[in-house]
Structures are given as C-alpha cells and as structure tokens.
Amino acid sequence: MKSIIIGAGKVGFSIAQLLSSENQDVVVIEQDEERAKLIEETLDVQVIQGSGASWSILEMAGVKSAEMVVAVTEYDELNMIACLLAKQYGVKTTIARVRNPEYVETPHFSPESLLGIDLIINPERVTAEEIAKIVKNPEVLDVEYYADGKVQLVELVVPDKSPVINMQLRDLDTSKYVIVSIVRKHKMIVPSGNDVIKPGDHLYIMANTNDMAEVLKSLGIYRKKVEHLTILGAGRTGCYLAHILEREKIPVNIKIIEKNEKRAREVSARLKHSLVIHGDGSDLELLENENIEKSDLFVAVTDDDKINLLSCLIAKNLGAKKTIAKIKRADIMPLMEQIGIDIVLSPRILTAGAILKYIRKGNVVSVTVLGDERAELLEFFAQAGSVAVGKELKRIKFPSGSVVGAIVRNGQVIIPNGNSVIKPNDQLMVFSLPHSIHKVEKIFTSGGKNSLW
Incomplete structure (x- = not known):
C-alpha cells in the first residue's frame, strides 16, 4: 500500500x-x-x-x-x-x-x-475528549472501552500503600482481570508471572466493565467522583471540554479561568452551566480567592506550556486533588510528571494516535495506540482455520510482547487464563508491542497470510 x-x-x-x-x-x-x-x-x-x-x-x-x-x-x-x-x-x-x-x-x-x-x-477536540474521559474516571490515568462497552482497559499508577506492592504477578488473584502491560521508568513491558509490582508502576489492566471497580479496590484504588472542576484557559480545548461535559450532563461544577476578557465574555455566553471568570490563572492570589483547594480536578489547557506547568504546580500546592496539563513539547512530558503533575497530555501525540487508530481499522473492530512506544490494543474476531482456533492459550506460541487481555463469546466476557480455548468468531482484545503486531495477526488469521487490516 x-x-x-x-x-x-x-x-x-x-x-x-x-x-x-x-x-x-x-x-x-x-x-x-x-x-x-x-x-x-x-x-x-x-x-x-x-x-x-x-x-x-x-x-x-x-x-x-x-x-x-x-x-x-x-x-x-x-x-x-x-x-x-x-x-x-x-x-x-x-x-x-x-x-x-x-x-x-x-x-x-x-x-x-x-x-x-x-x-x-481536530487536535483540540481530541484532547478535550480525552480529558472528559478522565473527568468521568478520575481514579485512573486513561480509560478505553471495547466490545460495545462490556470490556474496559484502564491505565493506573500503583499507590505507595497498595496491598499488591512487592508481590509477584503469579501470587495475585487475577481471575477477574489481566495486567497486559507494566510501564516502569518509561519502559513498557508485557509482564510474566515472575514480575514484581513496584510503587509508581503504571499498569494497563483489562477487565469486565462491571468488575472494574472491584478490581481497582483490590489494588488499593477506590472510585472517586469529580464534583468541582477548574479549567484554566477558555480557548478551543477548554471550551470543547466544558461543552462535552454539559452536553453529556455530567454532574460537575465547572469553573473556567480566562485571561482575555473578551474571550471570557464570549465563552460565558455560549456555555449554559459553567462559570467563566476573567483573571490570570498563574496568579497565586486569584487561585486562592477562587478556592482552588476545593477542586477535585484542575485542568490547565492554555496555549502556553509554562503557564500550564506553573498553574498546575500552584494548584497542587494549594490542595487541588488532581492536575492535568496540556503540553505542546512532548520531550518535556516525563519531566513534568516527575515534578508532581498527575497527567500530562500532548495534543500532537493524541492526534497521531487517533489517526493511527483510524487507518488501522479494516476487519479489525478497533485499535488503541498506547504509550510512547506505540503499543496497540487490537480488537478483532478469531477466524476459523487460524493457528490459534481450537487451542488452549498455553499451547499457542505467542510472540514476545503480546498477550490476550479479554475474550467475548456470545456476549459474555471471559477473562482468559492458560486453559482458555480460542473458538471461531471469538471477539478478542489483544495487547501487542509494535514488533509483534504482524506476528499476532498471523496467529488469528485464517491461513496466517491475510492481513487483519
């Protein structure tokens, strides 16, 4: 092609x-x-x-x-x-x-x-949609849905007091979930039973959507609710975000801080249920007066990386529970996470991921691009006559860097283990690092020759 x-x-x-x-x-x-x-x-x-x-x-x-x-x-x-x-x-x-x-x-x-x-x-809309997902699931860093919402994939940070700290994966009760990947020191790996969970690890976990709250609880992470949201910047991203939350009737109090008075008035007139304030979001006194310490989530989405960084640090210091910063320069994203900003988003990276997701689709139901290493979560159907069909997972020689995260059969979600057997037309969610993607497709494609997309 x-x-x-x-x-x-x-x-x-x-x-x-x-x-x-x-x-x-x-x-x-x-x-x-x-x-x-x-x-x-x-x-x-x-x-x-x-x-x-x-x-x-x-x-x-x-x-x-x-x-x-x-x-x-x-x-x-x-x-x-x-x-x-x-x-x-x-x-x-x-x-x-x-x-x-x-x-x-x-x-x-x-x-x-x-x-x-x-x-x-539209990069701004893509970014706003990503933030909206976090507003609805604030206890995790990212969330995706598969099989018409039956299966959920979340990215989370292992808290210091998690009960699974220093435990090997083989010793965990993973009957209701699969850890498809661990990101440690910005390196993404597909774990084995011998791998040990460390504080601060980023885990990608797949489970039945109905079981996810219980799964997170077992890892020491509890469902939260965003009641007070502060958005710094009434530009396109901030405005899109407020519109999305208003349109979906998410029960959250939205406050927007905008430095440009004319823009603040324009956005205030367009939004029905959001409070728009004219002011400088990097001004400590303003943030104190606006009771930023009550914010469950502080989102900085101005066009200035420095302002987004500074305001998030101030908000965090004042007591905001969680912060998100929009950043143009992807090379400084790891640094910003290290200094205490909870989530850093790059519109360029999100846009690239959204485009890659679109161009990968064909016979594949969906594709999600994950992390800096461009790993993929593929959702597709096992084809009759393929190498994998009729075999237990433990009997299939999977390429390194890949794992089956979930199986949906006749509308029922199956969290797989080594004894799970792949059947024709099973809907599969498979995580793969880039170097193994084509090897994975051959396993589940009839004859092992035709591309899934």
Missing part, C-alpha cells in the same frame, strides 16, 4: 514511522528544507520538499497510485486542499488535520460529507 504523508511534524513523523516499519511504501512531503532532511536521515521513506497543496508535487509523490493521503501540516487550508486534490486523483482514503472550528462545525452536514474528506480530525 502506498501512502503520502503531508507535513513532517510530530504527528506526520509518528504516522510515517509506523507505516514504514510495516514495509509500506511511504512518501513524505515537507515544505521546510531542514525538517525534510531530518526525516530523510531518520526514516526509511521517500521525502519530497515542497507544498502538499501543489498538484505537481503530489504527482511527483505518486498520488495517482496512492491509496491514502494524510495531511497534517500546521495549516488547515493546505491540509484540506491537499485532500481535495488527492480525491480528484482517485485516492481512496484522505485524512486532514483541521483546527479551526469554523471549517468543520456546520449545523446541517458532517464536515467529512461536505468536503469529501474521509476523516477530519
């Missing part, structure tokens, strides 16, 4: 890296000479310097034989024009990153059908 990636920033780089690692034919178009050289030296892809909105550059990149074009430059108009041109050449799948809501928020038509682009993705 031939793919053209327009824009070699963080998002474009991540997509090109994944596709090229699968030995796909990838062409990257980048306007900036220095960035183009960097991509050429780093990735095994063809790089063309120029504008992706130019028909001559697109033809040079081989658009006539391309199956997919992904336009993720910083310019909305360029991305849309590039995708519209690609459609004229007959490209099957086009994806554009578009930030300006005026282009995509139409009252009567979906933006995709209106513009003829297969997927239009």
